[in-house]
Amino acid sequence: MADHHPYVGARALRREDGRLLTGRGRYVGGVGPPDAAHAVIVRSPVAHGRLTGCDTEAARSAAGVLGVITPADAAGARLPCVAVAPGQRESSYPVLDEEIRYAGQPLAVVVARTPEAARDAADLIGLAVEELPAVVGVESAVRDGAPLLYPAWGTNLVTDFEVGDTDCEAAIAAADHVVEMTFRLGRAAPSPVEPRGIAADPSDGTLTIWAAAQAPHHVRDHAAEALGLPLNAVRVIGCDIGGGFGAKEHLYPDEALVCLAALRLGRPVRWSETRAEHLSATLAARDAVHRGRLAFTADGGFVALHCDILGDLGAHPSNVGISPLAVSAIMLPGPYRFERAGARVRAAVTTTTPTGSYRGFGQPEVTWTRERLVDEAARLLGADPVELRLRNMIGPDDLPAATRTRQSYDSGDYPAALRRVRELARVGPPRDGRRRGVGFSCHVEATGMGPSMGLKAAGQAAGGFETAIVRMEPDASLVVHAGVAGMGQGIETTLAQLAADGVGVPLDRVQVVLGDTAATPYSSIGSIASRSLVVGGGALNRAARLLRDRIVAIAAHQLEVSGDDLEIDDGAVRVKGDPASCRTLREIALSAWRGWDLPEGVPPGLEERVTHDPAGYTYAYGAHAAAVAVDVETGAVEVEGYWVVGDSGTLVNPAIVEGQLRGAIAQGIGMALTEEVVHSADGQPAADYFPPTTREVPNIEVVLTQTPSPITPGGMKGVGEAGTIGPPAAIGNAVAAAVPEIAAGVTATPLTSQAVWSLLRGDDPAEPG
């Protein structure tokens, strides 16, 4: 049979955009029961303390108020950590707790007929709080004598374990040179355009939840667990999502409280996060301290890389537990060969908002550390940083290859990407007195999470498989149901492209249905970790192929020829060389759905369902280059040029991949230059937070290569997070190249003008600002 693939690889227009760009998206704030009441979450004003009283009387009797939920109502309700590290203390956390461990922690819920009435009544709640000393900054949390968040533990440390080689010390000690530096990547707030929101309707024995959910089944599972409901009594309907970035992949305590309120009141309730709430109510991310050491020979051969990772978990291990820190550790080696590579991972609690999942998930952090170390090693050797990288890089012929941290890189040509980006990158023209430099960074990224048994081995309470259903309707139109979710990333379009090619129908004949636990197959992880198109698309590729085979088999039976003599072309299954001898797809589909004239043993219907549990992760990679101009009078850093060569395997839609990279690079530039959640010493988050604007983000030149993954049916790797991984390191290296005298101090992000100015002044880099 001829294999036409007119759509895979095409720059098909995103089908999502028809509604998203014309204001017809269906966000959670605009769907669900029209008669829903409105919730407002009452939050802790202090970072650490104990709620000793909660006077709800005035609020309950206020106009329009339907009910108030207090900690007593939620006693025992807990949400799970889906990943548990070795020796981790606590694998769940309460929905509502009288012990206060961050400013913004939910303490009560007020439900009223209108949002205004709920907000007014929330101000009437009388909270009595016995305040305790705040713990801000993960290093202070692990100092002797630090106040303890959980006194019963006797420590603020949640876990302490090693990854990779445990005998790095000797290798480091024996090496010719060692660069040792301590790095920080600032605390990030994911900041999607649409804040979080939820609506819950407890009617008729089923709790229906509308949510902006990257993982509707995940939300379902957590809601059932927190609320004590059987799973078959919870339905989650995903909505359009104005950006997720990892922040919308589980059920938050405040969201569980909205569901609880709906159940208690016996009526639908909705809630939307305010932008102000987002900074304290939504999981933060990054915020780790890395003591990194790179050991190498006199001629620049990498001997060992070790990283002592200390992560700030905030008030408790969040849904992902300490996983971003573990990912930093396992992805430590990047695209390079080391004789030894290992990490110590420690995680501690502080009296701040819990940290969790955000694009890159530990990989921007470790890339920042590794790639800055490499540049400083080059500086020490007087070598070219690109050549030093190329000297130590895993070559295309080395693949597949296992790292010292047990990653099995699948395919690629890492040196080619770096060489290509070097050709593209150019420092800005000398003018205006600013200092200019170019910096590079390289990374290998684990995508396509992940094999179910691998996740079990890693302590993850999740199966990594995905299921796709592809159905040809009686009129030969096609419907795809998949467990992965859409959040504006274009997955509706790319799945449609795969299905159209796989079965052999025009793209506009394919409909994609996602994100409803009553209608779409189970996905225990959802659309996170750059996995949707890899695992979900892999399942779909197999399902589409099976459906095509079944269509051909039916045609072969009806035409009384061998299936080998048939091909699908122009809406029909045709005899090769005699295209007028055919059965139209419509005829075949109709007979299949009627149960008429089918081959012996073939049941009626025309639908295939495939579960794909990948054999391993896929490994995308990229090489980034940034050109910066640094104003040494003010410390202001401008990114004047940005180049990326990215490889995410088979390109289903290059336009979408480019868009994903550009958007994520903007986020990475934000991490590098502007974004940080800052806390005062008493644990109050600052009210301002600066995502990058067009002022900070230059034109980004994207070059795509494609090395198919042998793991994925179809060869795809993931790309969603890729762009966030390289920018901090590339920009940091560019700043260090532009102003070498502060290179040793380029260890912390964001590189705000104030921070760079402090470095230029010679302030202690460990105490920026």
Added chain:
Amino acid sequence: MADHHPYVGARALRREDGRLLTGRGRYVGGVGPPDAAHAVIVRSPVAHGRLTGCDTEAARSAAGVLGVITPADAAGARLPCVAVAPGQRESSYPVLDEEIRYAGQPLAVVVARTPEAARDAADLIGLAVEELPAVVGVESAVRDGAPLLYPAWGTNLVTDFEVGDTDCEAAIAAADHVVEMTFRLGRAAPSPVEPRGIAADPSDGTLTIWAAAQAPHHVRDHAAEALGLPLNAVRVIGCDIGGGFGAKEHLYPDEALVCLAALRLGRPVRWSETRAEHLSATLAARDAVHRGRLAFTADGGFVALHCDILGDLGAHPSNVGISPLAVSAIMLPGPYRFERAGARVRAAVTTTTPTGSYRGFGQPEVTWTRERLVDEAARLLGADPVELRLRNMIGPDDLPAATRTRQSYDSGDYPAALRRVRELARVGPPRDGRRRGVGFSCHVEATGMGPSMGLKAAGQAAGGFETAIVRMEPDASLVVHAGVAGMGQGIETTLAQLAADGVGVPLDRVQVVLGDTAATPYSSIGSIASRSLVVGGGALNRAARLLRDRIVAIAAHQLEVSGDDLEIDDGAVRVKGDPASCRTLREIALSAWRGWDLPEGVPPGLEERVTHDPAGYTYAYGAHAAAVAVDVETGAVEVEGYWVVGDSGTLVNPAIVEGQLRGAIAQGIGMALTEEVVHSADGQPAADYFPPTTREVPNIEVVLTQTPSPITPGGMKGVGEAGTIGPPAAIGNAVAAAVPEIAAGVTATPLTSQAVWSLLRGDDPAEPG
């Protein structure tokens, strides 16, 4: 493995009733988009004519009006007949037509912001109609010189074909005796408690339809066809249904117009039928004339039965075409042996509301004919009518048996049912001067429609299979998705009983999801023809068994024992004889959904999907007895006692079966005594219609027997329609027994006091009223 069946056969409480009895049902009038506009249908005031003008100007400019749809907007839109008889003229009908063929025919739609504004504006539509002579009564339609509804045909006859033996005439001519009579069963209006309704939302490339739909996929298919949409762009969400009875199993022209209005206006639109509209806008039923002849030997042996069926189709063949007439023909023999049996089927159009599907679907009509003929034969012979029946009845040892009309009766004991009902029945005590008698009727009923290839052979554009999906969630709760629909008949409860037993879990751990084309499997027929539990339940029985087998296989793998040594008991798979050695269902379900520790080759997940295409119909049967008192002064007939012995195969829930029988018998009593849509000579339907009340319906004694069907996995036959089949004949026979002097005139229903009084007076029974 032990087979516990604690639920099948139990009188489990109906899970539907929690919401239905407390006002929390979700009917179409209360669901769907809250911002929907409201439609009012403008209908023809005359029965026959031509629309020559439709002035919409005043309506369009009225306050609140959003749009008006006229015939020009719906040009070419047609709805299909899903069954086409031999030689049938026309296999589809227009959605909106300028040729008027019944009073109440839709001619325009007004859409406004409120129902009131739409109604007011509808009055402003200026219809110009050129009236033509009405054709009322099917016999007048086929008389020479009758006005023609479709002049191009040259006749009002739509079809004319024969069923069964074509050589009956000779057998009849040679027989010792022949009873020949002409029967009528009055035109019925299905009259569910909830009239029809629909809401349609054209957002985002998908037309979502909320409908009180016995067959959501059927509605979807018809909407796509009428509106020219691909099937994957139409979603139908079924709602709770306040009674369907066959009247809600397809898309009506007025409903298609509401969808069309939503598409044209680009906004959601809803419509609800008024009770007054129901009599002319919803398909009517019955309304056939049967010239029946029963030929028998001097000693009472049945020789031949022939019926000349002339059916009134109304204005055009409806969605079911002439099928009720064909069913009358094929079910002519009932439970008796005949040397010859056959029917001629003719169908004609009249200028009345089209007729279609209603409980019993031709079977009450033919039972009325056959059973009245048998009683009159007994009267002619001076024989006991029950004994005459028993003498000619197919015995249990004769089964399976084929009839002369090609039905393959599967199983049963017809004589036992009749003997039993004879034991139960007793004539009322002589008092008050009324004449009293008992009448009997017997029937065999085709249920469980039907084998797909059989439907193809019968000219039905439908596949008879059903699909069920049963899924054990990660917490071991169970979800069933089925293509059949719930309409208050209890199918949610009975499917849950089957699933609970089949898998081996408590009943309250099972959730049943029905009626959403995005979430439930394809059913091309839906819940009609007493087939839901037979075909859908048969599929579910097989799926549940497969799921159970899979659970046991996983447990066997994990426990390292043979599956043969395991049984499911008390929430766990246990080693027989060592019940403490076990894996809980929860453990197994969790590992299946995580993809952990599964047998080689078993994919993750715990779900089975089975499509069941039955090998044949199942044949339920019953024997009915009615005791009546007839007031010869007024003609008033009172049913003083009613007894039924019914067998619908395996009883999944006897309480539900009894309820179904009682409700349907009440409908049958209505047919016998009170219900008829009467038309004036110019084709105007009378505004009154009398379903039976508690005054007409006595206590009904129900005895259930169960002879499993060998066709169905689980042995079920259908029961929904059964109760409607026997009452007219049993009551008619009772009236004839009570007042033998009018027996020859007991040929038409309803037997209103006026009709009986006319018979007593000696009026011509062919011209009642």
